[in-house]
Amino acid sequence: MFHYIGPIAHGIGSTLTITFAAYAIGLVLGIPIVVARSSRLRVVRLLAISFVEIFRGIPGIAWLFILYYGLAQLDVQISSMTAAICGLGLIAAAYMAEIYRAGLRAVPHGQFEAARALGMGTVQVYRSIVGPQAFVTSFPPAATYVIGLLKESAVASVIGAQEITGVALGQQQEASTQGLSVFLAASAVYLALSLPLAGIARYADVWLARRVAGAEAA
Amino acid sequence: MESLDDSPAAPSAPADAATGAPVVSGPLVAEAAAMASAAGIPRVQVEQLGMRFGTHDAVIGVDLEVAVGEVVAVIGPSGSGRSTMLRCINHLESPTSGRVLIDGTAIADPGGREPGPRELAALRRQVGMVFQSFNLFPHLTAIENVMIAQVKVLGRTKAEARTRAMQLLERVGIAEKADSRPRRCSGGQQQRIAIARALALEPKLMLFDEPTSALDPELGLEVLAVMRELAKEGMTMIVVTHEMHFAEDVADRVIFMADGRIVEEGTAQQVIRHPREERTRKFLRAVLDR
Ligand SMILES: Nc1ncnc2c1ncn2[C@@H]1O[C@H](COP(=O)(O)OP(=O)(O)OP(=O)(O)O)[C@@H](O)[C@H]1O
């Protein structure tokens, strides 16, 4: 199994690129979606809800197929990496919007009132008062999600991206084995990436809770 | 994450919340206010105020005028509509009928011209509010709580805001807690921080909604002491409270509300010691004879 780790490690860069680029799209795009969900306009609210439900409802693997081959049929050529990043990014946006929404709902109503009573406008209320508090509550689920996304990025292999799973599939074919040792090696590489990520997330969570939420110092 | 200390420098002129455009109404409102008090216009005029939640009338036909420098205590049983009335005065609640004027300018006018978001924010800056549950910002330290609106709403520099905030914390007697988070302060300290936070915008009117109800009696005294000082300095105040001693000592006028209406009003002596209405007597027996 160990001699597969070397070649598979070549996929690490792509796996991390897909994961973090898609996550970044989700982090940013999740904000307008959550804002749209509480819009005064029904149409806008409906669009936001549809977006969330559609992208949470379609399996990543199916969506990447549709995106990649669908665009190809329309004569739009994009690389499998780009397709994977954008495709998973949209799914991440749907999840992040829900995570933000839960974070916002956890902020007590009195915080909005106190801020408005001080003459703050809506944007200021969210930016200075509600946003920072919602961020703290959103952090643990958001960190859990990025670890899930690291694994989910494996579906990029179905459209030919040479990330960890894509490389492993290639190795398996080349060696014409059943692939037990190849995928044991791939799993070891995924674990080597996700464990530190989980560690960082836990540390950041404690730090945030202390710094930002004002929890008692340990 | 936005903390006061690493956010970009504050704009030098007050900027509007939603658009970032300079606020034109600020000085104009101040000017209007100066003219208003010179002309003897009351600080607050509440006219035929009505607030209906679904089919339930929380406030019905309330008329109230508060003069500059006057302290009005509002007493009454739970559910009598005192909080709702108070919250209509700074338009945290949109009344369903009637009008509320601050220095002659409408802050709530459902039947006429309601102020736009910008005008509303500018008017609210002149009205400080203190809540029963404090509602301090937990992600900010005590001094940052007192600074934030100065920086974000008035556009003061952080240095100015800090100096002013420190003065206010000293005035309410908790300078030593300046760098603590609200969670590490006692209830009485938290409420005093909340008062300092409201005073930081130099309001012309302070609204208090049962500011001591969530506190132990002793901690409540600290808060009442600060409020007495404020009243002595001439602040116009409307105080919803169950503290009868405070009402008797400090309030120029006491209003008794029940079932959404003002049942009786007069000096503290009249309303608390010699109530005319049976409804008032019944309430006061319950409060005083325990
Ligand atoms: N947002 C709301 N939706 C529906 N009903 C409300 C709302 N706010 C207040 N009410 C109702 O309006 C009435 C008056 O409430 P309000 O909070 O003004 O009373 P209060 O005199 O402050 O009493 P207390 O604070 O002691 O409960 C109550 O019957 C209350 O249930």
Ligand SMILES: [Mg+2]
């Ligand atoms: Mg109340």
